[in-house]
Amino acid sequence: MTITRTSHPTLPLADRAASLVGSVIDSSTSLLAGQTHDIVRLAMGSPAREAIPAAALAEVAPAAIGAGSADAFDYAATEGDPALREALLAMLEGTSDATTADRLTITAGGMQGLDLANKLFVDPGDLVAVESPTYTNGSATALSYQARLLEVPVDHEGMVVEQLRALGEARGRPKVIYTIPTFQNPSGATMSRARREALLELAREWGSVVVDDDPYRMLGFADEEVPSLHELADGDPLVFSVRTFSKIIAPGLRVGWVDTDPSLQPLLINAKQAMDTCTNLPMQRLVAAFLQAGHLQEHVAVQRQEYRRRKEAMQQALAEHLSDVARWTDPEGGFFLWVTLEGGGADGGPPDTEALFPVALAEGVAYIPGNAFSAEGRFPDALRLCFASTPPDRIHEGVRRLRVALDRMGTGA
Ligand SMILES: Cc1ncc(COP(=O)(O)O)c(C=O)c1O
Numbered sequence: 001m002t003i004t005r006t007s008h009p010t011l012p013l014a015d016r017a018a019s020l021v022g023s024v025i026d027s028s029t030s031l032l033a034g035q036t037h038d039i040v041r042l043a044m045g046s047p048a049r050e051a052i053p054a055a056a057l058a059e060v061a062p063a064a065i066g067a068g069s070a071d072a073f074d075y076a077a078t079e080g081d082p083a084l085r086e087a088l089l090a091m092l093e094g095t096s097d098a099t100t101a102d103r104l105t106i107t108a109g110g111m112q113g114l115d116l117a118n119k120l121f122v123d124p125g126d127l128v129a130v131e132s133p134t135y136t137n138g139s140a141t142a143l144s145y146q147a148r149l150l151e152v153p154v155d156h157e158g159m160v161v162e163q164l165r166a167l168g169e170a171r172g173r174p175k176v177i178y179t180i181p182t183f184q185n186p187s188g189a190t191m192s193r194a195r196r197e198a199l200l201e202l203a204r205e206w207g208s209v210v211v212d213d214d215p216y217r218m219l220g221f222a223d224e225e226v227p228s229l230h231e232l233a234d235g236d237p238l239v240f241s242v243r244t245f246s247k248i249i250a251p252g253l254r255v256g257w258v259d260t261d262p263s264l265q266p267l268l269i270n271a272k273q274a275m276d277t278c279t280n281l282p283m284q285r286l287v288a289a290f291l292q293a294g295h296l297q298e299h300v301a302v303q304r305q306e307y308r309r310r311k312e313a314m315q316q317a318l319a320e321h322l323s324d325v326a327r328w329t330d331p332e333g334g335f336f337l338w339v340t341l342e343g344g345g346a347d348g349g350p351p352d353t354e355a356l357f358p359v360a361l362a363e364g365v366a367y368i369p370g371n372a373f374s375a376e377g378r379f380p381d382a383l384r385l386c387f388a389s390t391p392p393d394r395i396h397e398g399v400r401r402l403r404v405a406l407d408r409m410g411t412g413a
Contacts, residue, residue: 040398080106133373158191183334
């Protein structure tokens, strides 16, 4: 989909401004808000409305924010509010993301963690390896620091590390390797343990920083889980882990954290102080109170069940309506399923999913076209569907509408 590059006819913009690319994913929110007809929204990667624990958040809010007290409305410590830091450490204890206080910095969501990573490591012209397809808000952050991107293929085991090695040898070693290792956005793929180990080995050989962006790892459908890159790295300073509460509690909180080598802490603090001083204190207190009240474990357990049900509903609907023209991934968790069209276009081949988008929207279904997940515009025959935010009956209806749109494209109707 068309990426918006910033330019200005008269003002003396920095060179950097030309590297600011908009997000097709985020822009879909306002595009859809402007539509008045019924649309099954399989585009945005948000938790289901009914999955936001609004009642529990409201219940802890008065104590968290201190009804009538100004305390929660002051500036906060840049590294994060002590109450949240403590609650977060307790939440992570015993998990693959267990950590220590000297490694933690609270951020304004995962996006700020990605921004901080790129700000610290990327100079103009540096090579940043990204998965292809990838979460393009993440690669946009690298581009905003004037990186050059190296797109590395993804298969059912995540980033193909052998291809990363080959690409790095041919085009130069990347300074940063950006990966979404678990239930990847957009493909749903999870990097196997062997690949994770190979990636860490290659990063060590090259001296590359691994930006480990893993927002969905608590949302697996099975009980067994692959260890996080953070755990496998065992304190290696090359791994910079980015996490967020957006997918497990609510994205509007804008609260996340980064877990890095303690030696980076002063730089992270300096970078954040030059950016936003501190993360929104009322929201940090709210998250802390939610965690302290013990709500998270049960909340996540319920969501995992429900998201699994929705994924299965989407797969059934795809099998019913699209099996002759498409194939799709089978994620073990997270929010997304990646569909690749193999036919259905006017010439018998796959239609361009960006061209299909307005037809689908008119039919009442929204998705994100595949080329939005590659800065080079790869994957014109693919699309991302979010199963998490829509109940099963509506998922069926959405996929049915997608088929109607495809048939209209195919016949030129
Ligand atoms: C892989 C990935 N990283 C980061 C983010 C951004 O998280 P946040 O909303 O907390 O900034 C998202 C959200 O979609 C994501 O999918």
